[in-house]
Amino acid sequence: MKNKKENSTLLQIKDLKIEGFSDERWHKIIKGVNLELKRGEVLGLIGESGAGKSTLGLAAMGYTQPGCRITGGQINFDGVDLTKRTDSEKRKYWGNRMTYVAQSAAASFNPAHRLINQTTESTIRAGLKKQNEAFDEARALYDALNLPNPETIGERYPHQVSGGQLQRIMTAMAMSPNPDLIVFDEPTTALDVTTQVEVLAAMRDIVKTYGTAAIYITHDLSVVAQMADRIKVLRYGEEVEEAMTRKMLKSPKEDYTKSLWSVRSIQKPEKKSKDIILEVKNIDAFYGSFHVLKNINIKLPLGRTVALVGESGSGKSTVARVITGLLEPKIGSVKFKNRELPPSLKGRTKDQLQKIQMIYQMADVAMNPKQTVYDIISRPASFFAGLTGANLRKRVIELLEQIDLDESFIDRYPSELSGGQKQRICIARALAANPEVVICDEVTSALDQIVQEGILKLLGRLQKDLNLSYIFITHDIATVKAISDEVVVMNEGQVVEQGLKSEIFSPPHPEYTELLLSSVPEMDPDWLTDLLKARNY
Amino acid sequence: MLPGDFGQAILGQAALPETVAAFRQELGLDKPAYIRYFDWALGAIQGDLGTSFSGRNASGADRSAEVVDKIAPRLWNTLFLASMAALIAVPLSLILGILTALYRNSFFDRSVNTATLTTISFPEFFVAYILILFFASLNQIFPSLANVDPDTNFGERIYRTALPAFTLTLVIVAHMMRMTRAAIINLLASPYIQMAKLSGASQTEIILKHALPNAWAPIATVIAFNLAYLVVGVVVVEVVFVYPGVGQLMVDAVRTRDIPVVQGCALIFAVTYILLNLIADIIGIVTNPRLLHPK
Numbered sequence: 115m116k117n118k119k120e121n122s123t124l125l126q127i128k129d130l131k132i133e134g135f136s137d138e139r140w141h142k143i144i145k146g147v148n149l150e151l152k153r154g155e156v157l158g159l160i161g162e163s164g165a166g167k168s169t170l171g172l173a174a175m176g177y178t179q180p181g182c183r184i185t186g187g188q189i190n191f192d193g194v195d196l197t198k199r200t201d202s203e204k205r206k207y208w209g210n211r212m213t214y215v216a217q218s219a220a221a222s223f224n225p226a227h228r229l230i231n232q233t234t235e236s237t238i239r240a241g242l243k244k245q246n247e248a249f250d251e252a253r254a255l256y257d258a259l260n261l262p263n264p265e266t267i268g269e270r271y272p273h274q275v276s277g278g279q280l281q282r283i284m285t286a287m288a289m290s291p292n293p294d295l296i297v298f299d300e301p302t303t304a305l306d307v308t309t310q311v312e313v314l315a316a317m318r319d320i321v322k323t324y325g326t327a328a329i330y331i332t333h334d335l336s337v338v339a340q341m342a343d344r345i346k347v348l349r350y351g352e353e354v355e356e357a358m359t360r361k362m363l364k365s366p367k368e369d370y371t372k373s374l375w376s377v378r379s380i381q382k383p384e385k386k387s388k389d390i391i392l393e394v395k396n397i398d399a400f401y402g403s404f405h406v407l408k409n410i411n412i413k414l415p416l417g418r419t420v421a422l423v424g425e426s427g428s429g430k431s432t433v434a435r436v437i438t439g440l441l442e443p444k445i446g447s448v449k450f451k452n453r454e455l456p457p458s459l460k461g462r463t464k465d466q467l468q469k470i471q472m473i474y475q476m477a478d479v480a481m482n483p484k485q486t487v488y489d490i491i492s493r494p495a496s497f498f499a500g501l502t503g504a505n506l507r508k509r510v511i512e513l514l515e516q517i518d519l520d521e522s523f524i525d526r527y528p529s530e531l532s533g534g535q536k537q538r539i540c541i542a543r544a545l546a547a548n549p550e551v552v553i554c555d556e557v558t559s560a561l562d563q564i565v566q567e568g569i570l571k572l573l574g575r576l577q578k579d580l581n582l583s584y585i586f587i588t589h590d591i592a593t594v595k596a597i598s599d600e601v602v603v604m605n606e607g608q609v610v611e612q613g614l615k616s617e618i619f620s621p622p623h624p625e626y627t628e629l630l631l632s633s634v635p636e637m638d639p640d641w642l643t644d645l646l647k648a649r650n651y
Numbered sequence: 652m653l654p655g656d657f658g659q660a661i662l663g664q665a666a667l668p669e670t671v672a673a674f675r676q677e678l679g680l681d682k683p684a685y686i687r688y689f690d691w692a693l694g695a696i697q698g699d700l701g702t703s704f705s706g707r708n709a710s711g712a713d714r715s716a717e718v719v720d721k722i723a724p725r726l727w728n729t730l731f732l733a734s735m736a737a738l739i740a741v742p743l744s745l746i747l748g749i750l751t752a753l754y755r756n757s758f759f760d761r762s763v764n765t766a767t768l769t770t771i772s773f774p775e776f777f778v779a780y781i782l783i784l785f786f787a788s789l790n791q792i793f794p795s796l797a798n799v800d801p802d803t804n805f806g807e808r809i810y811r812t813a814l815p816a817f818t819l820t821l822v823i824v825a826h827m828m829r830m831t832r833a834a835i836i837n838l839l840a841s842p843y844i845q846m847a848k849l850s851g852a853s854q855t856e857i858i859l860k861h862a863l864p865n866a867w868a869p870i871a872t873v874i875a876f877n878l879a880y881l882v883v884g885v886v887v888v889e890v891v892f893v894y895p896g897v898g899q900l901m902v903d904a905v906r907t908r909d910i911p912v913v914q915g916c917a918l919i920f921a922v923t924y925i926l927l928n929l930i931a932d933i934i935g936i937v938t939n940p941r942l943l944h945p946k
Contacts, residue, residue, distance in 0.1 A: 177849060202853070209850030221842040226864035226940060236850035271940040287850075 124294055124327050125151040125174060130187035132169055132178060132351075143169050143182065145351040153294065154325040158342030158359070160374070162333060162562035163533075166351040171297045171331045175212045176204045192294065209236025213288035215317075217300040219280035223272035229283050230268025237291040248290065255286040258323070259316040278309035285317050289324060296321065296328045302337060306425035306589065307633040314340055314635075315646055333562065335374055336635035339363055340642040347371050359639050373564055380570060380596035384615045387415035387599075390452075391583045392437070392470075392551050397446035399436055406432045407443070408607045412585075414551065419577065419584040421594040421615075423630070424604035430587045433604075434553045437585070438470055450551070468498045471549035475556035477536035481528045487514075487539055488524045494546040513542040516579075517572060534565035541572065545580070553585045558593055570596050591634045595619070603627050656680055657704040657908040678704060691914060700918070701911040705904075718915040722897065724801055726919060729896040732797075732812050733881035736819035741874060744824045748831025748870075753858050755836060767825035779818045779891040786814060797892040815892045819885060823877040830873040834866035868935035875931035883920040 132144040144166045151157050151174075159167045172179065176189055176196030189196040191212070196204060208214075213236070216222040223232055233255075234248035243251065249268070256264035259282040272280060281301055288296045301317065302310040318341055321328050330341045338345055338359075345362045347354040347370070355368050366372050392414040399407040406429050414420050422430045435441040437448055439459035448455045450469060456462050471494075474480040481490055491510045495501050501509050511521050517538040528536055537557060544552050554573070558566040574597065576582060586597055594601060594615070601618040603610040605626045611618060623631065632645060658674040659666075675681050679690075694701055700718035747767070751760040770778060787795035793813045803811070835858060838844060847861045886898030897916055904912035936942045 172849075175849065179845070205851045205853065207851075208848070209852075214846065214849040216842060216846055218842060222846045224843045224847070224861050224865070226861075226938070235852075239851060271944050273941050274944060274946055 121152055123150060124153045124155075124192060125149070126188075126190040127170075127174065128188040128190070130170070130173060130189065131185045132166070132173060132182055133185050134169075134179075134182045136181070140183075143351050144173065146187065147348070147351070147353055149174070149346065151295070151327050151329065153327050155344065156321060156328045156330055156342045158338035158345040159329060159331045159348060160333065160335060160338050160345060161348035161354075162374075162564065164350070165348040167331045167348050168299055169351075170348065171299050171329050172214075174295070174297055174329055175208060175214065177208070206240070210240040210242065210291050211293050212295040212297070213291065213293045215281075215284050215288045215296060215298045215301045218304050219284045219301075220272065220277055220304075222284065223280060225272055227271075228268065229270055229272060229275070232272075233268060233283060233287040233290055236287075240291060242291050252286060252290055255289055255320070256283070258320060259283075259286055260312065261286075276309075278305055278313055281305060281313050282316050285313075285320060289320055289326070292324060292326075294327060296326055298328060298330045298341075300332050303332065303334070307591075307635075308425060308629055310337075310635070311633045311642070311645065314642060317341070318642070334635070335363075336637050336641070339637055339639045340635060347374070363637050363639065380567060382574065382595075382597055382599075384599045385418060386614065387418050389416040390414065391416040391450070392585075393449040393452075394433065394437060395447050395449065397433075397436055397443045397448075399432060399441055399443045401432075406607050407436065410436075410446070410607075410609055412602055412609065412612065414583050414585060415600065416583055417577065417581045418599040419586050419597050420600045420602060420612075421598035422585060422587045422602050422604060423589065423591070423594055425589060425630070427606075428604040429607040430589075430604055431555055432607075434472065434555050434585065434587060437551075437553060438472055439467075464498065468547045469549055470551045470553065471544035471547050472553045472555065473537075473540050473544050473557045475559050477533065477540045477557075477560075478528070480540055481536065481543075483528050486525050486527055487531075490528075490539060491542050491546050494543060498547045509546070513546055516545060516576065517542045532565075533561055534568060537561065537565075537569055538572065541569075541576070545576070549582070551583045551585070553587070555587045556589070557586075559588065559590065566593070573597065591631065603630065605630075655908055657910065660908045661704075691911070695914075695918060700915040703904075703912050704909045705907055705912075718911045721912060722900065722915050722919065725895060725897045725900045728799060728894065729882060729885070729898070731808065732815055732819070732885070732894065732896060733878065735809065735812055735816040736823070736881050737878055739816060740820040740823050740877070741827065743820065744827035745831055745870075747824070748828045749835065749858060749863065751828070751832045752835040752839075752862070753854060755832070764829070767828055770821040771823075771825035775818060775822055775887045776891050778821050779815070779888055782814050782818055782821075783891075786817075795892070797894040799895065812894070815885075815888050815894055818888050818891075819881060823880065827870070827873050827877055831866070831870050834869045835862045838862040838865055864938065867938040871931040871934040871938075872928075875927040879924045879927045882923045 127147065127149040129146045129148060130144055131142065131146055133140040134143045147170060149157070149170070159171060161167045169179070169182065173184070173189060176191070176199065178184060184197050187197070191207065196207075223229070230249055230252050233252045234245070237243050237248045238245055252268060253264050256267055261267050261279055261282055267275065267279070267283070275283070285301070298317065302313050305313060314337065330338060332338050342359050344356065345359050346356040347368070349370055354370050355362075355366070362371070390413050394410055394412040397407050397410040398405070410429075410433060412420065412422075412433065422433060424430050432441060436443050439455065439457065439462055442458045447457070450466065455466055459467075488507075488510055491513055492506050495509050495513070496506055499509070510524065514520060514523060519535065519538060523531075523535070528539070531539065558569050561569065570593065573584065577584060584597075586593075588594060598615050600613065601615050602612040603618065603626065610624050610626045618627065619631070635641060656675065657678060658671045658680060662671055662674060672681070679687065691701060700722070703715050703718050703721050705715065747763055751763050754760050783795045786792045794811055795814065797811045797815050799808050799811055839857075839862060844857060844861055847857050852861065882897075884898075885896065886902055888894070889896040889898045897919065901913060901916035904916065
């Protein structure tokens with residue numbers, strides 16, 4: 115029988131080593147980590163991508179991904195060393211005494227089955243409950259997780275509910291067998307901030323109610339601050355430090371831990387400017403019959419940064435598509451230096467094209483993997499400026515220096531670069547055209563905090579040196595604070611408000627801005643509790 | 652374009668041009684091509700595929716048959732053989748596909764892949780003769796000739812068509828089995844498969860319950876493609892086993908320039924193709940909740 119005694123150790127990982135196979139050899143992913151988890155306790159695992167936090171989280175369940183192997187150490191779960199068990203023995207634990215909540219709920223639900231069947235699948239398989247009993251309890255869990263129509267939502271298929279709802283249903287799935295341990299692997303990373311609040315609250319409540327132990331994996335300190343009793347920081351597969359949440363937030367010991375805060379510490383003083391370089395006037399745009407943009411007006415001052423903030427689906431990226439001419443608006447116009455631009459890309463002159471450049475979120479897919487850095491950067495330089503031969507090469511090297519890389523990168527392929535370096539190359543490619551306006555579409559969203567900081571600082575410096583004007587599209591409020599002069603808040607295809615950063619961030623706010631700003635998690639461990647109180651949940 | 656016409660073919664090289672012209676007029680071959688086409692199409696819509704040219708001769712005697720009557724018994728034979736081959740091949744390739752996906756990269760997987768690739772790599776007639784050699788000549792288990800007629804009873808029919816059916820099976824199994832295997836393995840990298848593993852599902856359960864339901868659309872398309880082949884592309888096998896199917900009929904009709912029969916066969920092949928692909932598309936929709944249950 116399950117031993118539910120409080121404060122007894124549930125999970126103990128000793129000197130765990132895991133290797134992964136890639137590029138024809140084994141690499142160390144986890145290099146001897148110790149971890150202890152008591153019953154009912156929530157441990158936060160935090161670190162950047164590649165820190166091995168997901169690998170460690172899965173290892174806590176005795177699971178290694180295909181291509182990985184455990185090379186040493188122990189995983190003691192309730193007195194049983196999982197490293198010595200076969201898969202079929204471990205299957206008796208999985209989906210029964212230990213469950214998993216994945217990052218992308220949309221991809222982690224089987225599209226072919228109804229949600230309630232998936233929610234209860236492992237419970238019924240393990241023989242813990244009969245089908246109707248399990249279904250009833252799943253509906254009760256849906257209700258406890260504040261899902262709409264808890265009686266019927268389980269009859270739906272995954273594609274019929276929203277991302278936030280799916281994430282909560284996945285939590286219900288994890289709770290269904292009433293496990294001893296849940297591993298949450300970045301469960302809210304893919305969600306919008308306003309949705310994230312609800313999901314976090316629901317998960318925290320249910321874990322507390324059932325007294326389940328949990329490992330909460332994330333790269334976001336402010337999120338883990340709300341969820342965890344204790345935090346462990348990982349880097350390159352090794353532990354950096356571990357402490358109780360409040361202590362860790364107040365006085366992190368290691369420099370690395372402190373640097374995880376860094377992006378939040380950049381604060382750019384805002385500057386006004388009267389010269390308007392780009393103006394978006396009364397834009398209405400459609401995708402087929404879908405009305406995406408409704409009467410959008412945005413002004414971009416010369417040499418300044420306007421941040422476009424909003425949640426997914428608010429129409430931010432569509433504004434960029436209209437400005438660059440990729441999408442022809444139905445009504446309205448885009449003015450560059452007081453001259454109206456032709457609405458479509460085809461109608462624009464080379465000169466007009468040159469002045470407005472774009473940088474994308476996914477540097478990976480924005481570059482041709484079969485081209486070298488030289489090919490990628492030299493193409494706009496030769497196309498717009500007509501450079502050739504030695505001059506072109508000189509220009510490429512100059513551009514590389516501008517983005518803090520050197521000549522040695524010139525013959526590399528994108529696959530030989532890190533995420534931050536790739537994004538720098540994309541910046542150099544935009545600069546190669548000698549633009550005056552650069553549209554940055556979520557350029558830091560896919561990057562780790564420390565790399566983000568580097569990119570933001572670089573963009574700031576380039577703005578000063580080259581007098582560039584930025585439209586900076588993002589959903590991250592910390593990034594907005596770090597880079598913008600002015601802010602435009604968008605929701606459902608409309609501009610909620612536009613103004614100087616200081617005006618937007620100080621009350622009173624329109625209702626939506628209030629909701630958006632208050633939903634951004636803060637480092638304070640009491641933030642979520644206070645917020646929920648204030649919102650009367 | 653096909654040179655010559657039925658008139659020329661039946662009357663021979665020595666015929667007087669006037670005779671040929673008169674015969675053509677009688678057959679309606681003197682009218683322009685588009686008028687003949689619309690006449691035929693109009694008839695075909697109403698279920699009348701016209702009258703075969705063969706059976707007529709220059710002397711005016713007319714023992715010709717309706718195209719429908721010529722094709723119907725042949726079509727029945729072809730469908731019988733196709734069904735037999737399909738009944739063996741489809742379940743076999745699905746089972747092999749699932750098993751090879753389950754035990755992928757094992758010895759079993761490799762041997763099945765090698766064996767099916769071998770049989771698909773040989774020309775059909777070669778496979779047919781090899782089967783005849785082993786099952787009809789060296790060991791007299793099945794007859795080497797599949798000559799059936801309308802009076803042959805059902806059991807006898809199965810017995811006589813066994814070898815052609817096996818031949819066809821060997822030719823089409825590889826394609827379907829490898830598609831089943833690939834469609835399933837392709838899905839095994841999906842996050843929801845890892846999720847299923849972490850909820851304690853066994854390998855068999857993962858393949859049958861989590862991967863296969865999402866793999867039906869590509870599998871159904873390939874099965875439809877191969878079933879269509881069983882109806883429209885089996886002329887070589889029919890010739891080897893002297894089996895009176897539609898394929899042979901069409902080849903004969905082309906040789907004698909019996910265009911109404913050729914058109915009738917072509918129409919049947921086209922209908923088969925479209926119907927089977929339609930069924931595959933319907934299966935693709937029915938097995939995809941995204942299409943079956945819109946938001």
